[in-house]
Amino acid sequence: MQTNTNSHTRASTASPSPISQSSGGDTSLGKPSRKRIYHVMDIAAAFVALACLALSILVVSNDHLSSYLGTGNRQLIVIGFLLSIMNLCLGSVTPTFFLLLEARVGNSTLQNYDGILRNTPMASKLSFAWRMVLVTMLALPVGLSAAYKTFTGGESSMKIHAPDYITNAMYFGLFRPPATASSMHGVSFFFNATNSFRDASERAANLSEPPLPTFPQAYGYNILLLNSSSAAQLDILDPNYILKIQKLLAPGESWNITASVLGTVATLNKSAATEEDFKSACNEMESNHTWYHESKDLFVGSSACSLSLTDRKEESDQSLQYVGLAPGNPNCTQYAPHNIYTYNIYRQPCRGTWSVSRGGFRLLEGCCDDHILDWDKQQVIQWQYSALPSWYTCVLIEMLRTFCLYPSKEHDAYRGNRSVWMMPYMSVSVATMMWSSTVSKQVTSFDSETFDKGREILTTQNKTHVTFEEASIFYHIKMDEGNQTVIYTRPTLQTSPWLYLVLSIQPFLLLIFLGTIALLHTVPLDKGFGLISILSGVEHRGLDSLSGASLSGELKRPVKLTMSPVAPVQGDEKSTIKFVQYSSDTASAAIDPHHFSGFRTNFTVFKRALCRDLKPIISSCFPALNSMQTGLASSGRRLNIGGHARLEAYVRILEPASWKFFDTEVSNKNTSVVFIYVYGQAKIDWAGHRVPQEVIDRIMAEVGKWPMGLEEAKRV
Numbered sequence: 001m002q003t004n005t006n007s008h009t010r011a012s013t014a015s016p017s018p019i020s021q022s023s024g025g026d027t028s029l030g031k032p033s034r035k036r037i038y039h040v041m042d043i044a045a046a047f048v049a050l051a052c053l054a055l056s057i058l059v060v061s062n063d064h065l066s067s068y069l070g071t072g073n074r075q076l077i078v079i080g081f082l083l084s085i086m087n088l089c090l091g092s093v094t095p096t097f098f099l100l101l102e103a104r105v106g107n108s109t110l111q112n113y114d115g116i117l118r119n120t121p122m123a124s125k126l127s128f129a130w131r132m133v134l135v136t137m138l139a140l141p142v143g144l145s146a147a148y149k150t151f152t153g154g155e156s157s158m159k160i161h162a163p164d165y166i167t168n169a170m171y172f173g174l175f176r177p178p179a180t181a182s183s184m185h186g187v188s189f190f191f192n193a194t195n196s197f198r199d200a201s202e203r204a205a206n207l208s209e210p211p212l213p214t215f216p217q218a219y220g221y222n223i224l225l226l227n228s229s230s231a232a233q234l235d236i237l238d239p240n241y242i243l244k245i246q247k248l249l250a251p252g253e254s255w256n257i258t259a260s261v262l263g264t265v266a267t268l269n270k271s272a273a274t275e276e277d278f279k280s281a282c283n284e285m286e287s288n289h290t291w292y293h294e295s296k297d298l299f300v301g302s303s304a305c306s307l308s309l310t311d312r313k314e315e316s317d318q319s320l321q322y323v324g325l326a327p328g329n330p331n332c333t334q335y336a337p338h339n340i341y342t343y344n345i346y347r348q349p350c351r352g353t354w355s356v357s358r359g360g361f362r363l364l365e366g367c368c369d370d371h372i373l374d375w376d377k378q379q380v381i382q383w384q385y386s387a388l389p390s391w392y393t394c395v396l397i398e399m400l401r402t403f404c405l406y407p408s409k410e411h412d413a414y415r416g417n418r419s420v421w422m423m424p425y426m427s428v429s430v431a432t433m434m435w436s437s438t439v440s441k442q443v444t445s446f447d448s449e450t451f452d453k454g455r456e457i458l459t460t461q462n463k464t465h466v467t468f469e470e471a472s473i474f475y476h477i478k479m480d481e482g483n484q485t486v487i488y489t490r491p492t493l494q495t496s497p498w499l500y501l502v503l504s505i506q507p508f509l510l511l512i513f514l515g516t517i518a519l520l521h522t523v524p525l526d527k528g529f530g531l532i533s534i535l536s537g538v539e540h541r542g543l544d545s546l547s548g549a550s551l552s553g554e555l556k557r558p559v560k561l562t563m564s565p566v567a568p569v570q571g572d573e574k575s576t577i578k579f580v581q582y583s584s585d586t587a588s589a590a591i592d593p594h595h596f597s598g599f600r601t602n603f604t605v606f607k608r609a610l611c612r613d614l615k616p617i618i619s620s621c622f623p624a625l626n627s628m629q630t631g632l633a634s635s636g637r638r639l640n641i642g643g644h645a646r647l648e649a650y651v652r653i654l655e656p657a658s659w660k661f662f663d664t665e666v667s668n669k670n671t672s673v674v675f676i677y678v679y680g681q682a683k684i685d686w687a688g689h690r691v692p693q694e695v696i697d698r699i700m701a702e703v704g705k706w707p708m709g710l711e712e713a714k715r716v
Contacts, residue, residue: 035521035524035526036526037517037518037521038514038517038518039527041092041527042092042093042096042514042517042527045089045090045092045093045510046089046507046510046511046514048085048089049085049086049089049090049506049507049510050507052082052083052085052086052089052507053082053086053503053504053507055082056078056079056082056083056503057500057503059075059078059079059082060075060079060492060493060495060499060500060503061495063156063157063158064156064158066156066490066492066493067156067157067158067488067489067490067492068158069492070156070253070490070491070492075492075493076149076493079148079493079503080145080148082503083141083144083145083148083503083506084141086506086507086510087140087141087144087506089506089507089510090506090507090509090510090513093510093513093514093517094137094513095116095117095119096517096526096527096529097513097516097517098116098130098133099113099116099117099525099529100516100517100520100523100525101516101520102116102130103523103524103525104520104523106127106129106130107127107558107560108560109125109127109558109559109560110555110558110559110560111123111124111125111126111127111555111558111559112126112127112130113529113534114126115130115131115134116130116134117529117530117531119134119137119138120134121134121135121138124554124555125554125555125557125558140505140506141506144502144505144506147502148493148499148502148503151493151494151496151498151499151502152491152493152494153491153494154491154492154493154494154495154496155489155490155491155492156489156490156492157256157487157488157489157490158487158488159485159486159487159488160486160487160488161479161486162479162484162486163479165248166241166244166245166248168240168241168244168448168449169448169449169476170237170238170241170257170259170476170477170484171237171238171241171446171448171451171474171475171476172235172236172237172238172259172261172262172474172475172477173235173236173238173446173472173473173474173475174235174380174435174438174439174442174473174474175235175236175237175238175239175439175442175446175474176189176239176439176440176442177189177192177193177221177222177236177239177361178239178242178243178361179239180192185387185391185437185440186391186436186437186438186439186440187391187392187395187436189435189436189439189440190392190395190432190433190436191395193220193221193222193223193233193432193435193436194219194220194223194399194428194429194432195220196219196220196223196362197219197220197223197225197428198399200219201421201424201425203415209415209419209420209421211420212228212420212421212424213225215227215228216365216366216367216368218352218362218363218364218365218366219363219428220362220363221236221354221361221362221363222234222235222236222352222363222435223363223428223431223432224263224350224352224363224366224367224368225424225427225428226265226367226368228420228423228424228427229267229268229270229423229424229427230265230266230267230268230427231265231266231424231427231428231430231431231432232263232264232265232266232348232350232366232368232431233263233264233265233431233432233434233435234261234262234263234350234352234363234366235261235262235263236354237257237354237356237361238446238448238474240446240447240448241448242356242361245356246356246357246358246359246361249356249357249358250358250490251358252358252490252491253357253358253488253489253490253491254355254356254357254358254489255355255356255486255487255488255489256353256354256355256356256364256486256487256489257353257354257355257356257484257485257486257487258351258352258353258354258484258485258486258487259351259352259477259483259484259485260349260350260351260477260483260484261350261351261352261477262347262348262349262350262373262377262472262475263347263348263349263350263352263366263368264345264346264347264381264431264434264435264438265345265346265347265348265350265368265431266321266343266344266345266427266430266431266434267343267344267345267346267427268341268342268343268423268426268427269342269343269344274340274342275336275337275340277342278310278322278333278335278336278340278342279333279336281293281310281322282310282332282333283333285310285332286332289313290312290313290316291310291311291312291313292310292311292312292313292387292389292390293308293309293310293332293389294308294309294310294389294390294393295307295308295324295329295330295331295332295393296308296393296394296397297329298397298400298401298404299401304327304328304404305325305326305327305328305401305404306324306325306326306327306328306329306330307323307324307325307393307396307397307400307401307404308322308323308324308326308332308335308393309321309322309323309324309388309389309392309393309396310322310324310332310389311388311389316382316383317381317382317383318345318381318382318388318434319344319345319346319378319381319382320342320343320344320345321342321343321345321388321430321433321434322335322340322341322342322343323340323341323343323396323400323426323429323430324339324340324341325339325341325400325403325404325417325426326338326339326404327404341426343426343427343430345381345430345431345434346372346373346378346381347372347373347377347378347380347381347472348368348369348370348371348372348373349368349369349371349373350366350367350368350369351366351367351368352364352365352366353365353366373472376466376470376471377470377471377472379458379466379471380438380458380471380473381434381438383458388433388434388437391437392433392437395429395433396429396433399425399429400422400425400426400429402415402419403415403416403417403419403421403422403425403426404416404417442473446474448476451468451474452468453467453468453469453474453475453476454467454468454469455467455468457471457473458471
């Protein structure tokens, strides 16, 4: 009969030569090696991780660096990049660490090794513990990348040179605030400037007053309450310059500008001579009209309380202001002595710190010197026509009305003149009144590039000419004079210890893993463990049980993988490992591979494992072993019948030559099989009994399933 050979058969018979059939003399492709405590790549990974940790901490803690990186979330990008590198470094060490743990304290199953190597938490037959560990390690970088972003809200600052950002010179002076319309008399500037002060000092819903602040206290963009009886209106930055800064800033950024400026300071004069001076001013008002006095009722249609404002008329000295607040409707002289408040207003040197943000401009803090500036710098106050009583009496009524009447059931909406806020309100009102009136006179638009400081701005009554520079209405402050500081503040990550903890988790774990790897150095498994190492060391006879899983990669039951170090060839310092796999249904007869921590195995440890694993077999085959005490005594050793008595009794039955073998430490490929083989072959009568054949048969059957077969046991 003719035999037909199809294409499939021809293809199978025409397969290429096996890899082992090399043209050279050496048919082995494996490269033996000596196990190292640490590998160079592991040490390099540790150094890189620690360097990234140091850089990440520096990026957060160093103000200059964090401020530089704060623009456009560059700090977050850099931290995320460094965390990714630290995660890669940790990932280069983690598989080796997990494999060593599995080999030493785990179940040492093929599925666990496979899941660890592939980093797959959902791998088939993977133990629950490793599932959780792998999920945790996969979630760790995701959690850290989210955790460090929760530390936003910090800020970093650095000192800058303003001309590097804005080429225009920085001017201060009696400028109108940004984005406010011009006003010939400044009333709108008054309410705009005092708005923050009134909001901060208003009463609560239960009519209770807030306590006085710690002095000096800043309000709004230029009010500085020096004490309860003195307030200053500081000169502010050129509004055009403020708009340039705001255009430059990103959301959340700010400039803190500290500068030595001038302030319009109103101070309550508490001297006793003020009463006579005020009466003299009232008399002069009636005789030669050199003083102006304006008095109005605080309440429409009622003369219960009146307010007056008295100062010089026309172009004259406005540095002296009399504010009257009295019950009824008194004439000029009747305000004295208890209801008149005398204020001196001067230009004085001050220092303030302003914050300019993308959407605001405010005074943070400041202070003023008691020194009164020279005569020429006072002329903006002492030589002008303001007509303050005409324009500001109603404004002062709005501010001070609440302090006239005593609180009562009828007038409980008013604070009364005993309020601690009465004098601060009056001081702020007088200073702001003079400042807003003066600012309203600057009707021309200021241009720092064409500004002429030498141009005459004032001509006094005695024909003295005062220039812009002399009057210091607008003035430039140079940074090299030490009178100006600009701090650029950007939103960054908080310098929190918890953030540093988040950044250090991965390097800390890496160091722990490396330390544990060193402690597990005796475990016969190294960094190169993987598919090649398993294929090179596995017993080929045990591979048949894995058939059918070549495509699916899944097994029906957990398969144990034991590791036994193979002694090096004489003259060769390198060693290799033998891997043996067996399914879970034969696992009860296997010696725990974790007791084999190196090339030498202690028999005491082995005996415990042997007794534990074979106890069910022995006890089911030969129950009479419980009565073997007599025979053991004849050998000079007494067995204490206990948990493993049956098996230890069998061990004592062995030939005398085996006693020495059992009591010494042995260096062997697979000690367990040797013991079982020697025991299985013992057929010595003891106490008139021969070892039952059924026991020998059962044990020999188990030997065939063990990592080393009977024939190899004989060779050992």
